[in-house]
Amino acid sequence: MTKPPAAVSVRDLRKSYGKLNALDGVSFDIERGETFALLGPNGAGKSTAIEILEGYRDRTSGEATVLGTDPGRGGLAWKAQLGIVLQSTGESGNVTVHEQLTHFAGFYPNPRPVDEVIASVGLEAKERTLIRKLSGGQRRRVDVALGIIGNPTLLFLDEPTTGFDPESRRQFWELIRSLKDEGTTILLTTHYLDEAANLGDRAGIIAGGRLIDIGTIDAIGGADARVPLVRWVDRGVRREQRTAEPATLVAALVRDNGGVELDGLEVVRPSLEDIYLELVAAYEHPAPERVEGPERVEGPAASTSSATDLSKENAR
Numbered sequence: 001m002t003k004p005p006a007a008v009s010v011r012d013l014r015k016s017y018g019k020l021n022a023l024d025g026v027s028f029d030i031e032r033g034e035t036f037a038l039l040g041p042n043g044a045g046k047s048t049a050i051e052i053l054e055g056y057r058d059r060t061s062g063e064a065t066v067l068g069t070d071p072g073r074g075g076l077a078w079k080a081q082l083g084i085v086l087q088s089t090g091e092s093g094n095v096t097v098h099e100q101l102t103h104f105a106g107f108y109p110n111p112r113p114v115d116e117v118i119a120s121v122g123l124e125a126k127e128r129t130l131i132r133k134l135s136g137g138q139r140r141r142v143d144v145a146l147g148i149i150g151n152p153t154l155l156f157l158d159e160p161t162t163g164f165d166p167e168s169r170r171q172f173w174e175l176i177r178s179l180k181d182e183g184t185t186i187l188l189t190t191h192y193l194d195e196a197a198n199l200g201d202r203a204g205i206i207a208g209g210r211l212i213d214i215g216t217i218d219a220i221g222g223a224d225a226r227v228p229l230v231r232w233v234d235r236g237v238r239r240e241q242r243t244a245e246p247a248t249l250v251a252a253l254v255r256d257n258g259g260v261e262l263d264g265l266e267v268v269r270p271s272l273e274d275i276y277l278e279l280v281a282a283y284e285h286p287a288p289e290r291v292e293g294p295e296r297v298e299g300p301a302a303s304t305s306s307a308t309d310l311s312k313e314n315a316r
């Protein structure tokens with residue numbers, strides 16, 4: 001059986017602003033129905049990539065296909081299949097929430113009911129309020145509502161929940177899950193790594209205009225990055241060890257400690273945020289190439305690194 005064509009396909013995408021290579025050869029696919037999180041530090045090139053795919057910016061070179069069309073040449077019928085939440089809209093809005101959504105619903109062949117969309121972003125109490133009188137987070141919810149009013153096949157969300165309070169973010173996640181269940185393809189950028197972990201099927205990490213990792217949320221950073229870390233304090237010295245069997249290690253440490261509880265004991269499972277930070281730091285400050293590595297010791301606790309004396313580092 002042949003695979004259906006990807007919703008988004010990008011090959012060696014490049015964008016230069018003068019001498020700056022904002023995108024420096026990025027390639028990825030997003031399958032239909034998938035939620036793909038594009039992650040990366042400020043200035044990495046996320047909005048540039050998204051806006052090229054939305055047809056808002058020209059690319060310098062490379063190939064891009066969005067729902068079977070080159071986004072540089074997409075017509076009205078193509079645009080009607082997209083939902084777009086830009087990073088910043090800059091609109092002040094001298095109309096009410098309800099008026100704005102009704103107005104935009106009129107541009108689409110198959111819009112969602114306005115009241116349903118208002119409820120899904122939790123703005124029922126504000127539907128007759130002028131948009132300029134809304135709080136920042138409430139305005140952002142209007143942006144999200146405008147992104148989904150046209151019942152899009154493909155939804156672009158560029159930092160959609162910036163300014164949302166925690167409760168609204170959870171509500172937004174529910175909304176995204178229901179859109180996913182309906183089969184909507186979603187390209188999301190966010191600086192909230194828990195958001196990416198909760199919503200994303202796959203993620204791509206972009207830094208300096210390059211894709212430095214891509215994969216399912218569980219695979220980002222590779223298997224070793226997810227090995228739990230046991231931390232404890234031994235006679236005033238902080239120690240840590242990665243191990244796939246933390247309980248075995250802790251039991252051995254307690255036994256060696258004469259059955260006494262360990263000071264400062266922690267077992268940490270690296271989150272997507274921990275792994276992301278390591279990947280970006282490794283990209284930004286690459287370690288000098290090692291000519292000869294230390295021998296790897298495979299102990300019963302399958303440690304991937306030996307206990308580290310962090311006291312000097314802490315003293316700095």
Ligand SMILES: Nc1ncnc2c1ncn2[C@@H]1O[C@H](COP(=O)(O)OP(=O)(O)OP(=O)(O)O)[C@@H](O)[C@H]1O
Pocket residue numbers: 017020022040041042043044045046047048049087
């Ligand atoms: N119109 C422009 N003219 C010149 N440089 C630009 C323009 N737009 C973006 N850039 C530069 O391109 C780089 C990538 O910007 P982009 O907005 O894509 O980053 P981003 O990953 O979305 O960052 P953020 O997380 O802050 O939103 C940055 O260095 C930015 O300064």
Ligand SMILES: [Mg+2]
Pocket residue numbers: 046047048087158
């Ligand atoms: Mg951006």
